[in-house]
Amino acid sequence: MENFTFYAPTYFDFGRNAEEHVGKLVRRFGGTKALLHYGGGSVKRSGLYDRVKKYLDEEGISYAELGGVKPNPRSGLVYEGIELGRKNEVDFILAVGGGSTIDSAKAIAAGMCYDGDFWDFYDKGTPIERALPVGTVLTIAAAGSEGSTNTVITNEKTGVKKGAGSDALRPRFSIMNPELTCTLPPYQTAAGATDIMIHICERYFSNTEEVEITDRLCEAVLKTIIHETPRVIRDPGNYEARANIMWAGMLAHNNVCGVGRVQDWASHHIEHELSALYDVTHGAGLAVIAPAWMRYVLGANPHKLVQFAERVWDIAPQQTDEQTALKGIEAFESFLKSIGMPLTFAEIGAKEQDIDRLTEKLLAGKETEGNYVKLAAEDVKKIYRYAATRNG
């Protein structure tokens, strides 16, 4: 196990009607004037948005409003939010929505405390030392941004999608009411579940030895998602299954499952190029990339894939480690298919002829990607190619 620090001071208010506490929580964590940040029409149609405003009014919290966050959130709206926040002298950013809205809120929160261009955090790796406090009212279990240090933004001018992270970005509070996710369509639900699983896989597939406790925690989250997701696909209003998925989604990315080990993150980065270029739903892109990544790294480094097969998918040991691992990957692919996720470029509108371009953008300025197996350009191309053709 590697040395680590872990600091996750987010206050979670979880359960039915939890959003009623939003005004009190903004107040508790120092907010008096908030920037209320949200996405499209769904939070308005559901009535959630009006209720949140009512709870803020009741607590005497004033607010400016900025909607329009899209999946794969864009830098343009972040600039707009920073300007609006400064003009209105807000002291708190309140995100009402999913991971995209929260990631955009975090970017605004950091950008408002920085004199330069906020994109420096993403592009140049400028450390984020300060940020306005962020709170969230979560509406989809997927990104885990409600408990994480991370934010991913797409620069729409350059088509570059990049992440940044800092302890300063951990939300001060997150309101998690599983009821709010019960109206999500099956495709979005399944893409969210896939994102959760791959957040775990990026941590699980590690060469750091002697990490039994975090391995077991990773397997616990994966087993839960495997058990609960088919239940909500069949019965979207199943509160209990939604609740288990929602809490699992937070745990998958606040890093409690990932401390003390070198993590991988190749699948996420390889996918980011797809969602930047084709505006694919991130979880769907991961369903295409992660199994292709697993099949490719299997030859070079099977050991953790064997454990994944045996402990997560209950595969009995086969004649060789490779065979055991392959059965695990196949089980994972069958699962993804069963919940309606794509496995190929064609299903998400990605094109084989873009592979060189995708790879070039991915590796711009670095030799390799990932840690479980270090992938050079040729390796990345083979992963994209497998995802394109399911052959090789």
Add this chain to the structure above:
Amino acid sequence: MENFTFYAPTYFDFGRNAEEHVGKLVRRFGGTKALLHYGGGSVKRSGLYDRVKKYLDEEGISYAELGGVKPNPRSGLVYEGIELGRKNEVDFILAVGGGSTIDSAKAIAAGMCYDGDFWDFYDKGTPIERALPVGTVLTIAAAGSEGSTNTVITNEKTGVKKGAGSDALRPRFSIMNPELTCTLPPYQTAAGATDIMIHICERYFSNTEEVEITDRLCEAVLKTIIHETPRVIRDPGNYEARANIMWAGMLAHNNVCGVGRVQDWASHHIEHELSALYDVTHGAGLAVIAPAWMRYVLGANPHKLVQFAERVWDIAPQQTDEQTALKGIEAFESFLKSIGMPLTFAEIGAKEQDIDRLTEKLLAGKETEGNYVKLAAEDVKKIYRYAATRNG
């Protein structure tokens, strides 16, 4: 799943040499003058105590000192600490030791912010609204107090052992260096592992349905302890196994495994009477009581015991649920025995003739104990009697 809140803002600094950061961490979390609280000679003999003082000196943190914490920490030393802390106007309590030292430090931290008798928190359930900040340098994996809201103190005048809890008692930081636990004797190590397992069991044995995620997390911690403890019994200096146990011990009691469910806590309370009367090592007392509790509740409520058998101990389903569950309990007992833990009253110096008195003290002022099965006085006596005779 029940509604819940979860707020665990402890900064963990985990790994080799982490104690070097103690001065900086006291400073970071607002301390300028600390009460340095510790137990017996072992932290002095090992040199840890002098090193901690050096790191405080280097950061310009001044301190008063109070040693002498014993296992099953006493109220007398807490009164002394409150007085010493006030006289020296300390603004931070730094515990260097195990759960007893940390629990005593939490009591002093709360007592210093309270005009009345600190024992009110434990005896009358007076809410703890404020406490001085507490930091810890942990030297044994067991109680989980380094990440928890809880403290247990024994009033030596009355022989009453009681707990109290508050978010205000969560340590601001905990330094967890597994090397510091490598010199622990096997018996203390095993008693710590048992305490960790029963912290999980108190949460796991619940009638709250649809808690797959926390069930799986509980199982992950148990599996880890089952895997790692025999390794450190054989090889006390095994850093990696110590590290996994240490982090598991924190997770077992910071409540990440217990949110959203009604918890039990009968075994702990039944054991507290033993350690109050006979000054037994808490973990050893739990090894005697918890399996006896399991055997007794099996008849009334087998369902979670069946899951415990199948998922934690890999027991194949037997002809009846009771048989499956019983095989799980037997596996647990064999495990405890294999790591050197007692299973009977005789081994810990407890006496069958005290059972009425133990039960009376336990149930003073309440009808039943526990939640998985509500235990009246006659039930508690049967559990004690089974532990005394291993028969019935």
